[in-house]
Amino acid sequence: MNMIVTGGAGFIGSNFINYWLKRHKDDSIVNIDMLTYASNPDFINKEQYGDRYTLIRTDICDRELIMQHAKGVDTIINFAAESHVDNSINNPEQFLHSNYMGVFSLLEAVKKYDIRYHQISTDEVYGSLPLNSATKFDENTKYNPRNPYSATKAAADFLVNSYINTYGIRATISNCSNNYGPHQHEEKLIPKTIRHALSGENIPVYGRGNQIRDWIYVEDHCSAVESIIEKGRIGETYLVSSRNELENLQVVKSILSYMNKSEDMIQFVKDRPGHDEHYAIDPSKIERETGWKPKHDFEEGLKKTIEYYLGEK
Numbered sequence: 001m002n003m004i005v006t007g008g009a010g011f012i013g014s015n016f017i018n019y020w021l022k023r024h025k026d027d028s029i030v031n032i033d034m035l036t037y038a039s040n041p042d043f044i045n046k047e048q049y050g051d052r053y054t055l056i057r058t059d060i061c062d063r064e065l066i067m068q069h070a071k072g073v074d075t076i077i078n079f080a081a082e083s084h085v086d087n088s089i090n091n092p093e094q095f096l097h098s099n100y101m102g103v104f105s106l107l108e109a110v111k112k113y114d115i116r117y118h119q120i121s122t123d124e125v126y127g128s129l130p131l132n133s134a135t136k137f138d139e140n141t142k143y144n145p146r147n148p149y150s151a152t153k154a155a156a157d158f159l160v161n162s163y164i165n166t167y168g169i170r171a172t173i174s175n176c177s178n179n180y181g182p183h184q185h186e187e188k189l190i191p192k193t194i195r196h197a198l199s200g201e202n203i204p205v206y207g208r209g210n211q212i213r214d215w216i217y218v219e220d221h222c223s224a225v226e227s228i229i230e231k232g233r234i235g236e237t238y239l240v241s242s243r244n245e246l247e248n249l250q251v252v253k254s255i256l257s258y259m260n261k262s263e264d265m266i267q268f269v270k271d272r273p274g275h276d277e278h279y280a281i282d283p284s285k286i287e288r289e290t291g292w293k294p295k296h297d298f299e300e301g302l303k304k305t306i307e308y309y310l311g312e313k
């Protein structure tokens with residue numbers, strides 16, 4: 001298979017390219033990434049894959065270039081996005097550009113060349129559950145994005161579904177919960193906590209730290225996308241999580257405990273405006289239809305993650 005993976009120099013995309021090329025020895029991947037601050041092309045060791053891997057530095061909104069590269073490709077998987085909610089609150093325009101217009105540009109190429117397409121989306125499109133709720137998001141939950149990041153991701157999902165319905169493109173969508181693991185940018189909770197614990201700086205925690213997120217180890221997200229590409233039904237959406245809901249404060253405390261650091265390092269800071277309280281995902285559909293199961297529990301995934309950042313220092 002000849003694939004385009006977009007955003008492959010970022011956190012999840014780079015883990016996906018390494019995951020895929022190690023397991024699918026006859027496949028080749030062109031990584032289209034504009035190399036924003038969140039990326040690092042060295043996350044992928046080019047030498048290891050020879051001519052099976054190429055990096056092209058460009059914006060996915062550049063329709064002419066996307067058309068050129070898409071010709072002859074079997075599959076496009078779109079990881080490229082602006083991904084940090086705080087940045088979307090301060091500067092939403094770039095999010096509209098990359099997360100919405102970028103998807104439009106890819107879909108036009110998909111339509112023209114009849115390419116299989118997969119859109120990487122997020123559980124944040126469903127909005128927020130009350131803290132004490134036992135409800136979980138599933139594929140029938142109504143979209144209710146509550147910040148500019150999740151609104152652009154939701155808009156992109158609607159656009160993908162409109163292309164499936166109107167033009168009959170062969171596409172799927174996955175909405176995954178919060179990822180953690182190697183290669184994540186320091187702006188996000190887990191790498192920030194590890195880095196600050198290492199350098200002895202205070203660890204900022206929003207509000208009272210009682211927001212609940214559903215954490216999945218990045219490699220399990222990669223295997224979920226592989227399952228959808230191989231066994232998912234065209235036109236369908238799949239929710240992905242490893243059923244691991246934790247309060248942010250609990251996550252920070254687990255990291256400090258593993259690193260033998262004091263909880264006195266925690267500093268509660270003013271909460272993010274409109275901060276979603278609680279995400280929870282029911283992954284029954286992907287499990288039932290593709291047989292996918294996550295392989296890492298939180299303790300094991302967190303240990304691997306901390307060791308990665310310790311090794312980097």
Ligand SMILES: NC(=O)c1ccc[n+]([C@@H]2O[C@H](COP(=O)([O-])OP(=O)(O)OC[C@H]3O[C@@H](n4cnc5c(N)ncnc54)[C@H](O)[C@@H]3O)[C@@H](O)[C@H]2O)c1
Nearest residue numbers: 007009010011012034035036038039059060080081098179
């Ligand atoms: N991180 C999570 O917990 C999480 C959870 C669910 C879904 N997602 C989704 O997964 C995808 C990847 O997230 P991530 O955490 O790896 O993000 P990231 O910020 O680490 O990486 C994004 C990558 O996309 C590239 N990019 C951004 N805009 C681009 C553009 N216009 N053209 C080309 N390249 C561009 C960046 O250079 C970067 O390499 C995103 O679509 C995000 O919405 C992330």
